[in-house]
Amino acid sequence: GEDVEQSLFLSVREGDSSVINCTYTDSSSTYLYWYKQEPGAGLQLLTYIFSNMDMKQDQRLTVLLNKKDKHLSLRIADTQTGDSAIYFCAETPQTGANNLFFGTGTRLTVIP
Amino acid sequence: NAGVTQTPKFRVLKTGQSMTLLCAQDMNHEYMYWYRQDPGMGLRLIHYSVGEGTTAKGEVPDGYNVSRLKKQNFLLGLESAAPSQTSVYFCASSYPRVTDTQYFGPGTRLTVL
Numbered sequence: 001g002e003d004v005e006q007s008l009f010l011s012v013r014e015g016d017s018s019v020i021n022c023t024y025t026d027s028s029s030t031y032l033y034w035y036k037q038e039p040g041a042g043l044q045l046l047t048y049i050f051s052n053m054d055m056k057q058d059q060r061l062t063v064l065l066n067k068k069d070k071h072l073s074l075r076i077a078d079t080q081t082g083d084s085a086i087y088f089c090a091e092t093p094q095t096g097a098n099n100l101f102f103g104t105g106t107r108l109t110v111i112p
Numbered sequence: 113n114a115g116v117t118q119t120p121k122f123r124v125l126k127t128g129q130s131m132t133l134l135c136a137q138d139m140n141h142e143y144m145y146w147y148r149q150d151p152g153m154g155l156r157l158i159h160y161s162v163g164e165g166t167t168a169k170g171e172v173p174d175g176y177n178v179s180r181l182k183k184q185n186f187l188l189g190l191e192s193a194a195p196s197q198t199s200v201y202f203c204a205s206s207y208p209r210v211t212d213t214q215y216f217g218p219g220t221r222l223t224v225l
Binding site: 004008040041042043044045088090099100101102103104105 | 116145147152153154155156157160170171202204213214216217218219
């Protein structure tokens with residue numbers, strides 16, 4: 001089955017940029033997503049990118065996709081304490097009812 | 113507009129007991145999903161439904177059953193709970209397009225002793 005991997009932890013200082021990385025194995029992935037989970041809450045979609053794009057920017061968020069290396073990254077500019085959360089990478093294969101396959105999640109800690 | 117709600121929020125079961133988790137959405141979404149979240153493993157899809165009266169298996173369906181008798185509700189049942197089913201369960205719903213956001217409920221924390 002699909003395999004989506006992320007590093008488990010990342011710490012950054014407030015005001016710095018954060019880069020969260022993700023690798024996946026399914027070359028037929030159509031869309032790749034970044035979700036945010038705050039403590040005690042469900043997941044919230046941050047952004048997504050179609051597999052034929054290599055970059056998408058949305059305010060402080062920049063998503064980079066290297067399809068050849070099956071590598072996805074999320075850059076958060078000017079990281080704030082409110083960005084502390086777990087960030088999940090997810091992908092949708094070409095078939096199926098939009099099923100999402102999630103990575104393990106990266107816990108981002110922002111140090112004031 | 114409450115979005116996606118889940119009942120109950122917390123539950124403790126003994127091995128062998130049964131229970132049903134209820135998910136309700138008021139966004140008229142066609143698709144609904146049940147995931148489980150375990151430490152260090154991300155979310156894994158248990159079952160999903162593409163419309164009223166339909167259900168399908170996800171990645172980890174064993175030990176669970178589901179029903180979608182009404183469009184707005186998706187029920188997840190555990191017939192004979194096992195400690196391995198201790199987890200946080202999330203329900204989600206979405207419109208059919210792959211670009212449509214999946215909206216998640218707040219989760220149900222289940223402990224099986």
